[in-house]
Amino acid sequence: MKYTVMKPPAEPPVKPLFKASVKPKGTAHIKPPGEIRIIGGQYKRTKLPVPNVPGLRPTPDRVRETLFNWLGQDLSGWRCADVFAGTGALGFEAASRGASEVLLCEQDPALVLQLKAVQARLKANMVRIERGDGLSLLRRLPAGSMQLVLLDPPFESTQFEAALKAAAEAIGPTGLVYLEAPKPWLNEQLQPLGLQVHRSGKAGAVHFHLLTGA
Numbered sequence: 001m002k003y004t005v006m007k008p009p010a011e012p013p014v015k016p017l018f019k020a021s022v023k024p025k026g027t028a029h030i031k032p033p034g035e036i037r038i039i040g041g042q043y044k045r046t047k048l049p050v051p052n053v054p055g056l057r058p059t060p061d062r063v064r065e066t067l068f069n070w071l072g073q074d075l076s077g078w079r080c081a082d083v084f085a086g087t088g089a090l091g092f093e094a095a096s097r098g099a100s101e102v103l104l105c106e107q108d109p110a111l112v113l114q115l116k117a118v119q120a121r122l123k124a125n126m127v128r129i130e131r132g133d134g135l136s137l138l139r140r141l142p143a144g145s146m147q148l149v150l151l152d153p154p155f156e157s158t159q160f161e162a163a164l165k166a167a168a169e170a171i172g173p174t175g176l177v178y179l180e181a182p183k184p185w186l187n188e189q190l191q192p193l194g195l196q197v198h199r200s201g202k203a204g205a206v207h208f209h210l211l212t213g214a
Contacts, residue, residue, distance in 0.1 A: 006044075008065070013207065015083075034049075034089055035048060035050055036087065036089055038093055039093065040065075040093065041095075041096030042098075043092060043095070043122055043124070044119075044139055045214060046096075047115065048092065048118060049114060051111070053108060056086055057155070057210075059089050059180060060206065062203055063201070063203050063208050064089065066092070066179060066201060068093060070199050070210050071148070071210075073097055074097060074098055075094055076099075078101075078147040079099070079101065079146050079147050080146065080147065080148040081103040081105070081137070081146050081149050081150065081170065082105070082137060082150040083103075083137055083151065083163070084104070084105070084127055084134045084151065084153045084154065085105055085106040085115060085129075085134075086153050087114070087115075088114075088115045090152060091103075091150065092124070095127050096097070101126055102126055102127045102128070103126075103137075104127060104128070104129045104130070104131045105129075105133075105137045106118065107131065107133055112131045115186075116129055116192075120142070123178070133163070134153070135159050135162055135163050137167060139166050141170040142170075142174070144172040144173070146172070147174070147175050148171075148175065148176050149170055149171055149177045150163045150178045151163055151178060151179045151180070152180040155162065155181070160179075160181060160185075161193065164185075164193045165194065166212075168193055168194030169194070169213075173213065176198070177195060177211040178208070180206055180209075181207065182205060182207065184200065184202070184209075186187050186198070194214050195211040195213060196212060197211060198211060
């Protein structure tokens with residue numbers, strides 16, 4: 001009597017629980033630097049590079065347009081200081097509209113080189129660029145020497161109050177301070193620093209203010 005030996009059924013292949021991740025090759029996956037444009041004046045449409053730098057947050061076009069509508073577009077003869085310059089968007093906008101002197105201050109060495117390259121390309125002799133701390137520069141400015149101080153510190157900065165106080169001392173009797181911040185600044189906070197709100201607005205997460213002496 002013969003017996004047939006039964007073979008056990010073949011087990012299905014084991015599928016891996018997770019697929020191996022494939023790392024992108026080269027730098028094609030890295031988002032290239034962006035750019036913004038000067039929106040008015042003699043340098044209108046000039047491109048300003050926006051490198052991938054942590055905390056760098058150029059003032060949006062719509063906000064810059066509103067600010068210079070408030071200022072009246074023609075800044076002929078004005079002395080201005082953009083003390084947290086970044087890409088230089090605010091300072092170059094002021095120079096584009098006729099400001100006679102624009103001081104740009106920036107700490108990041110790569111951004112300083114970029115600012116100097118833009119200045120040279122535009123032949124903007126009214127623009128002076130300084131590497132350093134914006135608050136320290138503000139405190140060195142002679143009292144009443146500026147018609148416009150532009151303040152756009154990093155939103156995580158702890159220097160807002162000190163910078164506003166120093167800016168109030170740097171502007172003349174008819175001078176103005178522009179402020180961008182992650183929250184609105186009200187007269188109750190500003191008046192002890194020597195300033196008050198003239199105009200204000202909001203665009204996304206940005207609160208922007210045009211301030212006068214209190």
